[in-house]
Amino acid sequence: xxxxxxxxxxDQQLNxxxxxxxxxxxxxVFAEIPVTPSVGIPWVLIVLIFGAAYFTFYFKxxxxxxxxxAIDVVRGKYDYLEENSTxxxxxxxxxxxxxxxxTIRVEGEGEVSHFQALTAAVSATVGLGNIAGxxxxxxxxxxxxxxxxILIGFLGMASKFVECTxxxxxxxxxxxxxxxxxxxxxxxxxxxxxxxxxxxxxxxVLFAIMCIGGSFGGGNMFQVNQAFKLxxxxxxxxxxxxxxYGWVFGFVMAVLVGVVIIGGxxxxxxxxxxxxxxxxxxxxLAIIIILGINWKDIPTAFLMIWDGAFSPEGVxxxxxxxxxxxxxxxxxxxxxxxxxxxxxxxxVKTKYPASEGLVALLEPFIDTVVVCTMTALALIITGQIVPxxxxxxxxxxxxxxxxxxxxxxxxxxxxxxxxxxFAFSSMISWSYYGYQAWSYLFGREKRExxxxxxxxxxxxxxxxxxxxxxxxxxxxAMVFAMxxxxxxxxFLLRKKVKQELERYLKLIRAxxxx
Numbered sequence: 001x002x003x004x005x006x007x008x009x010x011d012q013q014l015n016x017x018x019x020x021x022x023x024x025x026x027x028x029v030f031a032e033i034p035v036t037p038s039v040g041i042p043w044v045l046i047v048l049i050f051g052a053a054y055f056t057f058y059f060k061x062x063x064x065x066x067x068x069x070a071i072d073v074v075r076g077k078y079d080y081l082e083e084n085s086t087x088x089x090x091x092x093x094x095x096x097x098x099x100x101x102x103t104i105r106v107e108g109e110g111e112v113s114h115f116q117a118l119t120a121a122v123s124a125t126v127g128l129g130n131i132a133g134x135x136x137x138x139x140x141x142x143x144x145x146x147x148x149x150i151l152i153g154f155l156g157m158a159s160k161f162v163e164c165t166x167x168x169x170x171x172x173x174x175x176x177x178x179x180x181x182x183x184x185x186x187x188x189x190x191x192x193x194x195x196x197x198x199x200x201x202x203x204x205v206l207f208a209i210m211c212i213g214g215s216f217g218g219g220n221m222f223q224v225n226q227a228f229k230l231x232x233x234x235x236x237x238x239x240x241x242x243x244x245y246g247w248v249f250g251f252v253m254a255v256l257v258g259v260v261i262i263g264g265x266x267x268x269x270x271x272x273x274x275x276x277x278x279x280x281x282x283x284x285l286a287i288i289i290i291l292g293i294n295w296k297d298i299p300t301a302f303l304m305i306w307d308g309a310f311s312p313e314g315v316x317x318x319x320x321x322x323x324x325x326x327x328x329x330x331x332x333x334x335x336x337x338x339x340x341x342x343x344x345x346x347x348v349k350t351k352y353p354a355s356e357g358l359v360a361l362l363e364p365f366i367d368t369v370v371v372c373t374m375t376a377l378a379l380i381i382t383g384q385i386v387p388x389x390x391x392x393x394x395x396x397x398x399x400x401x402x403x404x405x406x407x408x409x410x411x412x413x414x415x416x417x418x419x420x421x422f423a424f425s426s427m428i429s430w431s432y433y434g435y436q437a438w439s440y441l442f443g444r445e446k447r448e449x450x451x452x453x454x455x456x457x458x459x460x461x462x463x464x465x466x467x468x469x470x471x472x473x474x475x476x477a478m479v480f481a482m483x484x485x486x487x488x489x490x491f492l493l494r495k496k497v498k499q500e501l502e503r504y505l506k507l508i509r510a511x512x513x514x
Contacts, residue, residue: 250464
């Protein structure tokens with residue numbers, strides 16, 4: 001296979017031909033609405049943010065009032081409700097187009113715990129966007145960009161709650177107990193219940209197609225490519241022993257990913273519930289040490305964030321920087337409103353959809369409010385940010401590495417380990433998302449499953465071997481396009497979610513633990 005040896009001419013030809021074939025799609029998805037004569041915001045990002053704001057107020061600040069309950073659910077405080085009740089949903093299950101009752105039964109069965117479902121989803125969201133995306137956003141908008149980042153993360157908690165509640169409510173269970181869930185199912189069955197079966201089917205198919213494309217690109221190729229770039233950098237850049245052998249790095253990652261994803265969501269969850277805490281702890285501890293070394297500068301950094309957020313530079317550059325640069329790496333941010341996380345959360349063991357919706361709202365908080373903010377503080381206090389500078393994703397990763405190196409010389413090696421773990425965990429989670437979409441379109445037989453997983457691993461090798469360019473731009477566009485059918489479904493099914501939330505909260509208030 002001639003692409004296994006990196007070739008500039010091959011990369012250029014691939015990017016040029018791919019760009020020519022797909023430019024109409026990427027242009028449509030990322031079409032900008034002008035904010036100033038020189039700055040515009042892609043319309044998809046406006047929909048995501050206004051949708052999140054709407055759900056925040058529709059559910060009466062569930063972001064805040066549901067936070068403690070979410071932690072309690074993860075801790076198992078309300079597990080006794082699962083043991084003493086047999087009711088899953090507040091509405092009866094209706095058959096859509098003659099679906100087999102055995103495949104749409106919803107007796108609260110599942111494959112993973114609340115904690116495992118959370119880590120599986122967090123593993124796909126906490127990633128390179130928390131490293132490269134933050135550096136890029138701050139380089140455009142200055143320190144004030146951090147404020148808007150936190151705000152977006154807060155609002156995104158509501159969207160995540162809605163989509164993950166629906167993911168559990170409308171999931172399907174086959175005879176072996178395997179869960180199939182996500183937007184494909186709540187779009188098809190949920191809208192079918194509301195009298196829009198054909199519209200729901202159309203939206204479900206569109207979502208599935210986009211999800212498969214996003215899993216191969218942003219959830220796979222980009223992850224391994226950027227992990228290789230940093231690994232190559234810390235081991236000597238052009239003098240590195242692996243320079244020019246990105247395909248070898250991709251092959252090793254493909255083998256590791258393949259071993260995990262063959263086992264399905266249970267195997268993935270068993271890995272992510274160990275890898276995610278480790279990778280987050282490694283990265284956060286490194287950042288904490290840098291902040292500790294520079295602790296006297298932390299108040300000044302927060303002051304810069306506050307002042308910069310409301311300056312002209314902060315509002316335009318910061319807001320647009322977070323949205324355009326940060327959210328454009330959709331799989332590397334919190335994915336709220338995209339719908340992908342609901343696929344992982346739908347596999348949870350619960351009888352109550354709203355319980356997992358509450359758990360899911362912790363994701364944007366962990367991903368954006370905590371991890372991204374810590375990264376931003378480290379970049380600010382170490383003086384790495386020069387506002388107005390446009391960085392590539394690779395430069396963003398290296399800038400964060402320099403911030404860590406300024407405190408401890410060998411910290412870039414720690415970062416490289418964290419990035420590889422980030423990439424690995426994101427890839428195995430996105431492989432599950434993509435397979436769920438694939439099985440929805442092509443069936444659930446073992447042959448279809450292995451076809452998808454082999455293709456996914458081949459894209460892993462390819463991702464390490466080439467310069468991605470327009471390939472990743474297209475895959476990003478597909479991930480963002482998932483938002484269109486998903487947000488339509490969330491809005492039309494919002495009352496169903498409200499019913500589930502009210503029922504669950506009422507049960508908590510009425511039940512007495514034993």
